[in-house]
Amino acid sequence: MAQKTMAVLGTGVIGNGWIARFLANGHKVNAFDPAPDAKEKTEKMIDAIWTTLEEYGISNEAAKENLTFYNELEEAVKEADLIQENVPEQEALKKKVLAQVDAAAKPTAIIASSTSGYMPSVLQEDCVHHPERIIVAHPFNPVYLIPLVEIAGGKQTERSYMEKAEELYESMHMKPLVMKGEIDGHIGDRLMEAIWREGLHIVNDGVATTEEVDKAIVYGPGLRWALMGPFLTLHLAGGKDGMRHMLEQFGPALKLPWTRLVAPELTEELSEKVISGTAEQSGEISIDDLEHRRDRFLIKLMGLLEEEGFWPAERLISYDRK
Template identity: 75%
Template sequence: MTQKTLAVIGTGVIGNGWIARFLAGGHHVIAYDPAPHAKENTHTFLNDIWPTLETFGVESSASIDNLQFAETVQEAVEQAYLIQENVPEREDLKKNVIAEADKYAPAEAIIASSTSGYMPSVLQENCNNHPERVIIGHPFNPVYLVPLVELAGGKQTDRSYLEKAKTFYDSLHMKPLVMSGEIDGHIGDRLMEAIWREALHIVNDGVATTEEVDAAIVYGPGLRWALMGPFLTLHLAGGKQGMEHMLEQFGPALKLPWTRLVAPELTEELSQKVIEGTKHQSGDVSVSELEQRRDRFLIKLMKLLEEENFWPAESVTRHE
């Protein structure tokens, strides 16, 4: 795909991740963030992770020099092929920023929100020009490595923009997942939230520490989910008859009161258990070091998935 001009509004963890992904794809990025030191923070971040991106693979035209910062939303979006919005999770703020982008962006530009919770129908309500081009483009951290991006349209969205966005994100070596409809929290975050709530109950009840909860995922279901996801994993649990037998065998267990899906109250005691637990787990290793270790692991894991010719969201193909 030829080089495009892309706008990134909001340069926190997710916004900077998008900037890195877009630059690695050989595109030109115009960013806007009114926060103090936003420009300096972004350049520090890019300089830190660029060697990792070069290891993972960047386009021949990729360069940190393809980034510039704008003074206003209008300046950032007026030449953009796609606008990626990443401002804090406040409905009024997101709606206003998206409406401003809609006011000044080219008529054919895609406006994608990275929101982890709001539905596109809500976010496009204040757009007076082209609400049909407002979609959800929800990524996962670190954006510059993790391939999944969830795409969803709202009541006013023209599906052609979802297809256009899918093609673009695919060109960035991502795995765009176009949702059939829209729902608060989308797909990935709703599933993670369910596990997060259960984990908090387990820690709060004194059943296990944060380290023990993490171990229960990392050494067990997490290994399988990296390859197959929950449905295909349970398909194998049914033996030769697959999911049909699994449902017959373990379906009744769904009625057992194992889970506590309502979140526990985040008391000071529970907060301290979680904070102290994760401090103990990380020891004297800094967050930066943990991020570097995570990135190295993700690159190796994704290369392994490519070698196996198998991604969990796709149909299984035979592999010799």
């Protein structure tokens, strides 16, 4: 795809992740963040991960010099083909910023929110110019490596903008999941929150430490989920009759009190268990080093997933046994 101009509003972890992915794919990036040290932090982050991006694979047109910071939001967005909003998860703030963008952006631009929770119908309520191009495009950290982006439209969104967004994200080696509707928290975060709540109960009840909960995922279901996801994994659990037998055999267990999906009270005691537990897990290793280790692992894992057919993983290719 030809070089485009992307605007990134808010340069925290997610915003900077988008900047890195856009730059790696050869696009120009206009960034805006009112924090006085935003430009310095972003440039430092891009410098730190550029080698990782090169290892993963970058466009021939990729250049750190394609990044420009602007002092005014309107200047950053007025020529952009895609505006990616990443301001803090506060409904009023997001609606205010998106309304500003709607007024300043060219009519053909896609306006996408990275929100992890809000529905697009809510976010487009104050957009009076072209609300039909407001969508949610929710990524996963680190955005510059994790390919999934959940795309959702609101009540006023035109399908054509979702299709344009899908094509654009796909051209940047992402795996767009276009949702059939809209729900708070979208899909991925709702699933992660369910496991997170259950994990908090297990730690709170003294059944396991944070490290043991992580081990239970990493060396168990996480290995299978990386390729097949929860449904196809359980399909295999049913033997030759697949999901039909699995539901007959284990369906009644859904009525048992195995899970406690309502989150526990986040007391000072529970908070300390979680904080001290994860601190003990990471030991003397810095966050930067943990991120580099994560990124190296993800690149290797995604290479393996590509070999196995990868997307969508549920529609598996026949395994070549030669």
